[in-house]
Amino acid sequence: GAGVSQTPSNKVTEKGKYVELRCDPISGHTALYWYRQSLGQGPEFLIYFQGTGAADDSGLPNDRFFAVRPEGSVSTLKIQRTERGDSAVYLCASRLAGEDEQFFGPGTRLTVL
Amino acid sequence: QKEVEQNSGPLSVPEGAIASLNCTYSDRGSQSFFWYRQYSGKSPELIMSIYSNGDKEDGRFTAQLNKASQYVSLLIRDSQPSDSATYLCAVNIGSGYALNFGKGTSLLVTP
Numbered sequence: 001g002a003g004v005s006q007t008p009s010n011k012v013t014e015k016g017k018y019v020e021l022r023c024d025p026i027s028g029h030t031a032l033y034w035y036r037q038s039l040g041q042g043p044e045f046l047i048y049f050q051g052t053g054a055a056d057d058s059g060l061p062n063d064r065f066f067a068v069r070p071e072g073s074v075s076t077l078k079i080q081r082t083e084r085g086d087s088a089v090y091l092c093a094s095r096l097a098g099e100d101e102q103f104f105g106p107g108t109r110l111t112v113l
Numbered sequence: 114q115k116e117v118e119q120n121s122g123p124l125s126v127p128e129g130a131i132a133s134l135n136c137t138y139s140d141r142g143s144q145s146f147f148w149y150r151q152y153s154g155k156s157p158e159l160i161m162s163i164y165s166n167g168d169k170e171d172g173r174f175t176a177q178l179n180k181a182s183q184y185v186s187l188l189i190r191d192s193q194p195s196d197s198a199t200y201l202c203a204v205n206i207g208s209g210y211a212l213n214f215g216k217g218t219s220l221l222v223t224p
Binding site: 033035042043056091093095098100102105106 | 157164203208
């Protein structure tokens with residue numbers, strides 16, 4: 001079956017602009033996670049959704065970052081007033097209820113100029 | 114700060130040899146342990162999960178877990194050049210929780 005999909009695959013924006021990154025989880029997966037990965041680092045947790053609600057948003061670095069999952073499927077990560085330090089690969093993962101394993105999408109590479 | 118530590122490498126092994134990748138973690142409450150493979154420019158791909166002390170084998174891969182020592186390892190037998198990648202160790206305290214990743218170990222398998 002289809003895996004996790006993320007769009008766009010690449011996003012280049014200017015400092016101060018607003019961006020939206022989209023994640024479409026594996027069909028039937030109720031849990032959805034956002035991570036970001038900088039060069040030479042492991043993925044770092046941002047936010048976890050169980051269904052429509054954010055069960056844990058402790059990894060969001062500041063209030064410029066926000067994510068939604070209004071219908072319990074597709075999620076959008078929103079970044080306001082982007083900064084050069086936001087440049088990274090943003091990864092989405094999903095998990096089936098009752099299971100432990102998380103499966104990652106291909107990621108969105110965000111570059112803030 | 115709950116840490117997951119890996120040697121960054123690169124670890125270089127000849128084709129056909131056994132590659133041994135190691136990971137230590139600081140949170141004694143950790144329950145689930147995963148190994149992901151990440152090729153350059155790609156996203157992490159889950160290759161092994163382990164939840165109980167001991168060994169778990171899947172094809173050429175064996176994961177080993179020792180909770181008392183807070184240590185998890187991955188053995189790759191008969192290493193192939195296609196195994197050259199970064200291997201990420203990830204840990205969490207349960208299925209409803211985020212994964213805590215190490216920085217990864219770069220593996221190079223030379224023909």
